Amino acid sequence: MDSIVGRRAEIQALHACVAASRHVLLEGPVGVGKTALARAVCATLGRPLHRVDGDGRYSEAKLVGHFDPPAVLAQGYRPEHFVPGPLVAAMRAGGVLFVNELNRMPEGVQNVLLPTLDEGRLQVPHLGEIVAAPGFSVVATQNPTEFVATGALSEALLDRFELVRLDYQDEADETAIVLRDARCAPDPALVAEAVALTRATRSDPRIRRGASVRAAIAIADLAVHLGGDVRRAAQLALPTRIELVDPGATPLATVLDDLAKKAGVAARA
DSSP: OTTOOSOHHHHHHHHHHHHTTOOEEEEOOTTSSHHHHHHHHHHHHTOOEEEEEOOTTOOHHHHHEEEOHHHHHHHOSOGGGEEEOHHHHHHHHTOEEEEETGGGSOHHHHHHHHHHHHHSEEEETTTEEEEOOTTOEEEEEEOOTTSTTOOOOOHHHHTTOEEEEOOOOOHHHHHHHHHHHOTTOOOHHHHHHHHHHHHHTTTOTTEEEOOOHHHHHHHHHHHHTTTTOHHHHHHHHSTTTOEESOTTTSOHHHHHHHHHHHTTOOOOO
């Protein structure tokens, strides 16, 4: 767990769920470490992790697997011609199916999971029943439903999951993350400004969606190559990571300048 800063309660909760082969839904905004937490817990428990990324175009066949068409044409439907998808691979290995942003998946794909979540069983046409090996579980993540391109999961699906919520970490933890992950070894004073400015984006009423610690890392890295100019670095790093409530009401540059002043980031000539 050395790769995770803080998160003791969340680690304990997720560890308990996966160890008990329960299915878990990790919920939280972008950039709070949902994927890193899942990877770390699976590694600690020695469970293989099979990852799927949520996409509105993702199909049931990609999740479950498919038969190789040329082999089927030549020899028919044989078990050796089946190419397992991540769900079947995880079931057979007694591993963890990690579904990143489950609430971006089409409803049909979500429904495929129901029998495996309930009974650890899956019927595959022309192949038969797949029974999950001991240790199989599903760990899924979702961003809050107000985020773009996400939807609410069905009540039937939610009823099969335990829920672990993650929010932004405190300032000390985020500072430790930036000092660890910044590529350009910035000094602590510069990191403090980058973290303070990033955290300020989450409480400004003009901003619908604030930035995660990833923005602070980017600001710190960029500032090193901009003579320590955190404001200029923020102008490069934040526009793609925040969403304004009304972009036409106040120019983004003005919002960023106000945030820098609020965070105590000094202006540089």
